[in-house]
Amino acid sequence: GNSVTQMEGPVTLSEEAFLTINCTYTATGYPSLFWYVQYPGEGLQLLLKATKADDKGSNKGFEATYRKETTSFHLEKGSVQVSDSAVYFCALSDPVTGGGNKLTFGTGTQLKVEL
């Protein structure tokens, strides 16, 4: 079956530090890959996505590249802000094997950015 593994948190960084959150996946088909973010008290929001190998998703200064050879989709940001503090979820959708675009999520990584 499909699965997503992401680095354990919490991750605590100083403002303007570089962020990497690792994510690897297992899928039998050719999945689309996503990063979702959950800010305190809110629902999950799609942060970025990539639908095929070597695609780079980017949004709000975050980016992630779909690496088929390493089955990875690591999230990066060059300079984090306090407002980036949230829980980040890596996810995949495999319509061929999963059906109906249901999402398979990782465990989530809590990020705390301090001044």
Added chain:
Amino acid sequence: EAGVTQFPSHSVIEKGQTVTLRCDPISGHDNLYWYRRVMGKEIKFLLHFVKESKQDESGMPNNRFLAERTGGTYSTLKVQPAELEDSGVYFCASSRSGGSSYNEQFFGPGTRLTVL
């Protein structure tokens, strides 16, 4: 455009009681999904409606869980009787149908269920 709403935001019940969670999707979204996050673990798929029909209920844990979507609008998820391991955050998401690419799922804020 209003987002996905869920009610209640938090529910505390005792083991053996019944709880009903409600989700109102974005208007016009045919697809409605239920997910659950238990004790800080991964968010797991429960089921998927297309309009009023259950497209995929492979993630439903057992027959104590019953989901409905009468009329293809809002959905309810009933847990009866609730057990301790049902505690967690229940998320609802909705998306459009059609098109050849992935249709973004929009999530509600979740319902935190605590079973004592």
